[in-house]
């Protein structure tokens with residue numbers, strides 16, 4: 001698991017995730033600011049895994065997860081969630097999300113999740 005794409009509408013979140021991933025020797029192939037763009041990038045680049053924000057304009061994380069899993073049932077998708085999104089998290093589990101990281105980001109949590117998907 002060495003290549004990733006980051007799908008998140010928040011520039012700050014994208015840059016924090018990129019820094020953590022790159023510091024741990026993951027290659028970030030692309031960033032996308034909404035689910036539609038993210039799904040296009042997924043099809044084009046077929047990364048080892050994706051970090052996918054739940055709350056985004058145009059196409060949210062749940063819809064994007066559905067499309068990615070339809071395209072590639074083995075896709076490894078790490079959902080990015082915030083407090084109070086339990087319902088969406090349950091939905092994402094049913095749809096096959098691999099793991100969850102919560103905002104605000106905690107480097108240690110992200111690193112242990114990356115180790116768990118290796």
Ligand SMILES: [Mg+2]
Nearest residue numbers: 009053055056
């Ligand atoms: Mg968001």
